[in-house]
Amino acid sequence: MRRGRGRATVVRVDNDRCELYGICVAEAPEVFRLSDNRLRHGRRIDPADEIAVAAAARNCPMQAIRLRESAR
Amino acid sequence: MTVERIVVVGAGAAGFRAAERLRQLGFDGEVVMIGDEPRKPYHRPAVCKALLCGSRKARDVTLEAAVELDVGWRLGTRAIGLDTARHAVLLPGGEEVGYDGLILATGGYPRSLPGAPRHDPRVRVLRTVEDAEGVQAALRTSRLPAVVVGGGFIGCEFAASMRAMGREVIVVNNSAKLLHRFGDAIADAAGDLHAGHRVDTRSNARIRKWDTGRDGVGLHLDNGDVVFAACVVLAVGSTPSVEWLRGSGLRVDDGVFCEPTLFAAGVDDVAVAGDIARWPNLRFDPVPRRVEHWITAVEGGRAAAENLLAGKWAAKPFTPLPRAWTSQFDVRVQHVGMPALATDTVPLDAGVTGFVRAGNLVAVATWDRPHAMLDWTATLDRLLPVPTAGRRPRARPPRDGIPARVLIERHYASRHSFDGPNGIMTGQ
Numbered sequence: 001m002r003r004g005r006g007r008a009t010v011v012r013v014d015n016d017r018c019e020l021y022g023i024c025v026a027e028a029p030e031v032f033r034l035s036d037n038r039l040r041h042g043r044r045i046d047p048a049d050e051i052a053v054a055a056a057a058r059n060c061p062m063q064a065i066r067l068r069e070s071a072r
Numbered sequence: 073m074t075v076e077r078i079v080v081v082g083a084g085a086a087g088f089r090a091a092e093r094l095r096q097l098g099f100d101g102e103v104v105m106i107g108d109e110p111r112k113p114y115h116r117p118a119v120c121k122a123l124l125c126g127s128r129k130a131r132d133v134t135l136e137a138a139v140e141l142d143v144g145w146r147l148g149t150r151a152i153g154l155d156t157a158r159h160a161v162l163l164p165g166g167e168e169v170g171y172d173g174l175i176l177a178t179g180g181y182p183r184s185l186p187g188a189p190r191h192d193p194r195v196r197v198l199r200t201v202e203d204a205e206g207v208q209a210a211l212r213t214s215r216l217p218a219v220v221v222g223g224g225f226i227g228c229e230f231a232a233s234m235r236a237m238g239r240e241v242i243v244v245n246n247s248a249k250l251l252h253r254f255g256d257a258i259a260d261a262a263g264d265l266h267a268g269h270r271v272d273t274r275s276n277a278r279i280r281k282w283d284t285g286r287d288g289v290g291l292h293l294d295n296g297d298v299v300f301a302a303c304v305v306l307a308v309g310s311t312p313s314v315e316w317l318r319g320s321g322l323r324v325d326d327g328v329f330c331e332p333t334l335f336a337a338g339v340d341d342v343a344v345a346g347d348i349a350r351w352p353n354l355r356f357d358p359v360p361r362r363v364e365h366w367i368t369a370v371e372g373g374r375a376a377a378e379n380l381l382a383g384k385w386a387a388k389p390f391t392p393l394p395r396a397w398t399s400q401f402d403v404r405v406q407h408v409g410m411p412a413l414a415t416d417t418v419p420l421d422a423g424v425t426g427f428v429r430a431g432n433l434v435a436v437a438t439w440d441r442p443h444a445m446l447d448w449t450a451t452l453d454r455l456l457p458v459p460t461a462g463r464r465p466r467a468r469p470p471r472d473g474i475p476a477r478v479l480i481e482r483h484y485a486s487r488h489s490f491d492g493p494n495g496i497m498t499g500q
Contacts, residue, residue: 026395
């Protein structure tokens with residue numbers, strides 16, 4: 001993902017779609033966590049986790065994960 | 073050779089992720105995507121759930137690319153031939169699209185059943201948006217039950233969707249149990265779950281005769297039962313969409329024969345991904361096989377793109393641990409690995425079934441245990457390591473294997489016994 005200085009990737013999960021399969025946790029355990037019937041996740045992503053988060057988003061069975069860039 | 077145009081045939085998950093990966097890797101030539109469906113790539117797993125139930129519209133499930141795709145679309149167009157000597161894809165009307173690199177990802181067709189009157193609009197398959205719309209239209213023709221033939225993933229998901237829509241549904245299953253490929257524990261749980269939701273399942277049933285009457289479709293089963301349906305969905309598996317490749321110069325037989333890197337065997341400018349790729353997954357063995365799971369299509373599309381750009385001699389083997397999921401009545405059924413390779417199943421934990429080949433674990437399936445699936449996915453990843461060139465992977469079990477019983481006992485004794493650098497190879 002092309003990005004300038006001071007930009008960050010922001011994760012959003014559509015909880016109406018999410019069915020808690022945990023595929024994203026397998027792909028990006030630093031960012032996603034299954035707990036008590038809810039998916040917990042960081043919002044602003046450490047650049048080191050971007051590749052894993054992109055894998056989580058594209059492999060999500062419900063396509064419930066959206067990534068976008070935002071100013072820090 | 074300067075690569076100027078890469079053609080992707082097939083606009084499903086594999087083709088879409090291949091195109092996306094080409095752009096992510098900086099390919100700045102032309103990308104042409106040819107797809108026989110009339111719409112841009114969408115999330116096909118939604119077809120027999122959200123789209124069928126009407127909770128989402130087709131436009132809600134369009135796939136989103138991580139980068140600008142800048143693709144030339146040829147949608148609603150079915151490729152009819154390939155000439156690998158002239159490096160051209162043949163389209164109807166005599167059109168030819170030349171390529172410098174080609175990615176084949178045409179997926180599969182739903183299988184039909186001998187004798188099924190597919191010319192009747194109430195007898196349908198379920199793979200595309202249009203299929204879902206066709207089933208919805210057929211369901212409106214009467215209040216009779218819906219019938220689905222097949223007790224696998226699609227059959228069970230369809231049944232659950234029908235109950236969610238308040239329709240009666242009958243599953244005509246030629247096996248003894250629903251989801252029978254997942255071992256008795258999961259199959260029995262699936263049977264109880266569906267029965268509890270008043271799904272009418274006819275087991276070990278085959279269709280002897282079809283009647284297409286005005287008021288409904290009649291199915292005569294071989295046990296003497298007759299069921300009447302507003303709509304019959306055939307969910308009896310799929311067949312790879314490769315007929316169009318006959319005479320292309322590629323080796324085609326239950327898919328396209330590929331090298332471990334997804335390059336089509338015998339050529340250096342064609343890579344294959346998704347349901348039609350028949351390739352040896354070196355994590356398991358050197359036997360070329362197809363995998364019909366969505367995540368494997370997603371990651372295979374990317375691998376095909378990466379390898380095509382890298383070139384045949386720099387390409388890396390595609391060695392996924394296949395993963396799949398289904399959800400029925402809010403129960404998540406998942407598996408990892410290759411259950412079809414197993415000769416035996418063993419219970420590993422409550423709701424967790426292991427699949428064993430020659431004493432080695434080759435797959436795990438879970439019944440509504442996503443946390444356990446995470447643990448077992450990590451375990452299987454260590455038990456079935458990706459071999460590296462010229463070296464036997466260290467954690468690969470010995471030739472005669474470790475009996476599943478021992479493996480399971482070790483797993484119980486210490487979940488972390490697999491975590492050591494040598495895995496179970498040390499046999500401690």
